[in-house]
Amino acid sequence: MSKRVGMEVSIAISEAVKMANVDVVAAYPITPQTHIVEHLSELVAEGELDAEFMPVESEHSAMSASLGSAAAGARTFTATSSQGLALMHELMYMAPGLRLPMVMAVANRAVSPPISIWNDHSDIMAERDTGWIQVFAENGQEAFDLTIQAYRIAEHPDVQLPVAVNLDGFTLSHVVEPILLPDQAEVDKFLPPWKPMLQLDPAKPISMGMFGIPEIYFEAKKATDEALVGSQKAIVAIWDEFEKLFGRKYNPIETYKTEGAETILVTMGSISETAMTAVDQMRDQGIPVGLVRIRLWRPFPDKEFKAAVKGAKKLGVIDRCLTLGSHANPVGQEVRSLLYQEKDRPYVFNFALGIGGRDVTRADFRYIYDQCQTLAAQGQDRCHMVGVME
């Protein structure tokens, strides 16, 4: 039986990590991720979690230690944010390429300059192409559930990849929400101990991270891409199993009031809750608008996304990150390029919203809806920055 507890979302993630019974936590504190690792260090210090807590000297070391830990066959957790994730960058390719499962929570935060501790998705978007499975939580319960699910996904024999669980900095990480905490026995049933497929073992030596001459590098990368794209099958199966055990349904793409919607807004993360309220208000006024939320960002669920927006005339794709020097931002580019070959493709408008912690309100979504109706007539196809002062 689950019990409902009022809890800060960061603490809930630490509790999920504890329930996943990890062996190693290697992390460096950075706002707004700090409470996650701080609480984990307490859990280890107080003997509530039997794990090695490695207070490393930087995020570069956090990821290095995590790689070593996973290579040794230990269930591993790390967490970071913003500049910390950027410092991990050169190592971000390792876990996917070496096929080392691990889980990382990313409390999404803007990247400097100017220095910002506030929320947007710039940090993770710089890691978009590294080969990590990337999911975005909408609320605290999702952040908790996704963390537990992430281990099942990462360690699945057909997957063997790292998973990044994204949660919006402050708007999720620092709010207290009612969280349904499952029993340890229920979690154990869902998440059995990990049996590594690759492991550093002196009795059976292997080398990881070897040289790749031009006659093998391309094939090795293709194999990683196939694993990442193919992981969606296991992800969906694991989410179905989770629903059977815990009663909460997870889909790669979620839809909200999309039936008969001529305009569909596309979001990721916690702003989706505000967007749903905005959609409710517009629907009450008879406006045919709906919402599509991307939960699984990598691998991108092409088929499910196309099905979710089918029939819409206009899409307002909302990014929490700027791709400087381009006509569109990451999600905007993804959607437009996915739909370009479709016969009946909708107009795809791209908006940047809530950059560097700028407040996002229902009125913004109404404004975006209105812009979708007028931008087409103006022939505008560049990203529209919502709320930037001219």
Add this chain to the structure above:
Amino acid sequence: MKKIDAMMSWKEVPLGCHVDRPGSTTDFLTGDWRSQRPVLDKEKCIYCGFCWIFCPEGCYQDQGPEAKVFVADLNYCKGCGICAYECPKQAITMVVEEV
């Protein structure tokens, strides 16, 4: 379609491209890269072992107390010339490889 210059299909790449045969790096004959090759004048050699110690590739093999000589394995010699430079007796000459 031109011939594909690959060692194996992506489907056959071992998980994480790991290697489970210790020492398999010796399959990779790095001697191909060489433009010069060390040639030993046995008359001048005093069997001091400098070439054996200094070779960054570990090419030199000790032929034992009878033969009293070190021989470079040209499968791995990259032709850097360090052995020739370090030899106290100038017993080693670097000779350009004819193509």
